[in-house]
Amino acid sequence: MTIFLLRRLLSAVVLLLAVSFLAYVLLYPAAGDIARNILGENASEAQVALKNHELGLDQPLLVQYFTWLMKALGGDLGASYFGSASVWSTLMxxxxxxxxxxxxxxxxxxxxxxxxxxxxxxxxxxxxxxxxxxxxxxxxxxxxxxxxxxxxxxxxxxxxxxxxxxxxxxxxxxxxxxxxxxxxxxxxxxxxxxxxxxxxxxxxxxxxxxxxxxxxxxxxxxxxxxxxxxxxxxxxxxxxxxxxxxxxxxxxxxxxxxxxxxxxxxxxxxxxxxxxxxxxxxxxxxxxxxxxxxxxxxxxxxxxxxxxxxxxx
Structure with a gap:
């Protein structure tokens, strides 16, 4: 039973990692200009560029994902783009x-x-x-x-x-x-x-x-x-x-x-x-x-x- 349980737990961990990766790489490119959505249509290009840099959205997508993953493994799922409430506290x-x-x-x-x-x-x-x-x-x-x-x-x-x-x-x-x-x-x-x-x-x-x-x-x-x-x-x-x-x-x-x-x-x-x-x-x-x-x-x-x-x- 112990070996059976360990196999199932390992499968669960692999599934969570796969889902997190797919969700990240599929959702972020499809979201469009995230910084402009946050700042509004009247924001200048400089403000949008600054917001992208602040959120790390100016980095390659895989770099963004692995940065997020390292924080997530430490219990930090990031913060909401609107209101800056932590994702973890909101989920709880x-x-x-x-x-x-x-x-x-x-x-x-x-x-x-x-x-x-x-x-x-x-x-x-x-x-x-x-x-x-x-x-x-x-x-x-x-x-x-x-x-x-x-x-x-x-x-x-x-x-x-x-x-x-x-x-x-x-x-x-x-x-x-x-x-x-x-x-x-x-x-x-x-x-x-x-x-x-x-x-x-x-x-x-x-x-x-x-x-x-x-x-x-x-x-x-x-x-x-x-x-x-x-x-x-x-x-x-x-x-x-x-x-x-x-x-x-x-x-x-x-x-x-x-x-x-x-x-x-x-x-x-x-x-x-x-x-x-x-x-x-x-x-x-x-x-x-x-x-x-x-x-x-x-x-x-x-x-x-x-x-x-x-x-x-």
């Missing part, structure tokens, strides 16, 4: 909002999807057909449509939940729950649909194996068989799909945060991109990739624990 303010959504949605999606997928595979009949219909609807229904319905009906009309804003968990646990409930529901529906379908298919496959009949012949209860033999062997596909869903959750968070006016990484990415605040954009990209890497690493470890054969791959 916005990150808890997005992490709240990602963690709760991922856990909720996993629990609901595994329960629905296994139940449908075991019961079959109308339960199975209903799951397949709901999964198709969940995949087809955009999360922002669900979000608009939820905020209109439950927040504006019934006033059960706040329509906008975020309250940190440390400040008020009940306020935090009320603030993220509707966004979490909007993001969970589509995720549950995709994972539940994979769990159902994997469970049906496991139930056809000879060793399940052997276990049943020993007189064990169906519940115990499901919770031990079936769940352990059918979970690999579901967990892998759940890890992939995290990418969709983060992508959907950009829209959902806009609908509910949540000050997370999604809204920060939109703001920074519209202003060509590239240090912030790259900081958001790295934060998002880091979340995906951590989730995938945790899933890999869990899958390796459930299925020792995976450790050899």
């Amino acid at each position: 303010v916005r990150l808890p909002v997005t992490l709240s959504l990602v963690i709760v949605v991922t856990l909720l999606t996993g629990v609901l999807a595994f329960a629905a997928g296994i139940y449908a595979a075991v019961r079959k009949g109308w339960v199975d057909r209903t799951l397949q219909i709901l999964a198709t609807l969940g995949d087809a229904l955009p999360s922002f449509i669900v979000a608009l319905f939820l905020v209109t009906y439950f927040a504006i009309q019934l006033k059960w939940f706040p329509a906008t804003g975020f309250i940190p968990l440390t400040e008020s646990p009940s306020g935090w729950v009320r603030a993220i409930t509707l966004p979490v529901i909007a993001l969970t529906i589509g995720g549950v649909a995709g994972v539940a379908t994979q769990v159902r298919s994997a469970t049906l496959e496991v139930l056809r194996h000879d060793y399940i009949r052997t276990v049943r012949s020993r007189g064990l209860s169906e519940r115990r068989i499901i919770l031990t033999s079936v769940l352990r062997n059918a979970s690999t596909n579901g967990l892998t799909t759940l890890a992939v869903q995290v990418v969709g959750i983060l992508g959907g968070a950009v829209v959902i945060e806009s609908v509910f006016a949540l000050p997370g990484l999604g809204s920060l990415a939109v703001e920074a991109t519209s202003r060509t605040d590239l240090p912030l954009v790259i900081g958001v990209v790295l934060a998002v990739v880091l979340i995906i890497v951590i989730v995938n690493l945790l899933v890999d470890v869990l899958v390796a624990w459930l299925n020792p054969k995976v450790r050899l791959s």
Whole structure:
């Protein structure tokens, strides 16, 4: 397991370095005249040249990247072009909002999807057909449509939940729950649909194996068989799909945060991109990739624990 973990950690480091390099070399040339964007159209050529020198933008692109990388490895992601706030401090303010959504949605999606997928595979009949219909609807229904319905009906009309804003968990646990409930529901529906379908298919496959009949012949209860033999062997596909869903959750968070006016990484990415605040954009990209890497690493470890054969791959 140790060697398996070290390989996965090394892959994660290489991925982060590759993403940082691609983000830097692709975004900076595409941003146009950054110094003039900061100073405004009325700035003189001398002022623009001075600003470029101040930001190090007059150096070759690879030199700029390696200078940034050395600082980033030391924990300095630079400063925003607008207001000079450090990228790190800005991310630390916005990150808890997005992490709240990602963690709760991922856990909720996993629990609901595994329960629905296994139940449908075991019961079959109308339960199975209903799951397949709901999964198709969940995949087809955009999360922002669900979000608009939820905020209109439950927040504006019934006033059960706040329509906008975020309250940190440390400040008020009940306020935090009320603030993220509707966004979490909007993001969970589509995720549950995709994972539940994979769990159902994997469970049906496991139930056809000879060793399940052997276990049943020993007189064990169906519940115990499901919770031990079936769940352990059918979970690999579901967990892998759940890890992939995290990418969709983060992508959907950009829209959902806009609908509910949540000050997370999604809204920060939109703001920074519209202003060509590239240090912030790259900081958001790295934060998002880091979340995906951590989730995938945790899933890999869990899958390796459930299925020792995976450790050899």
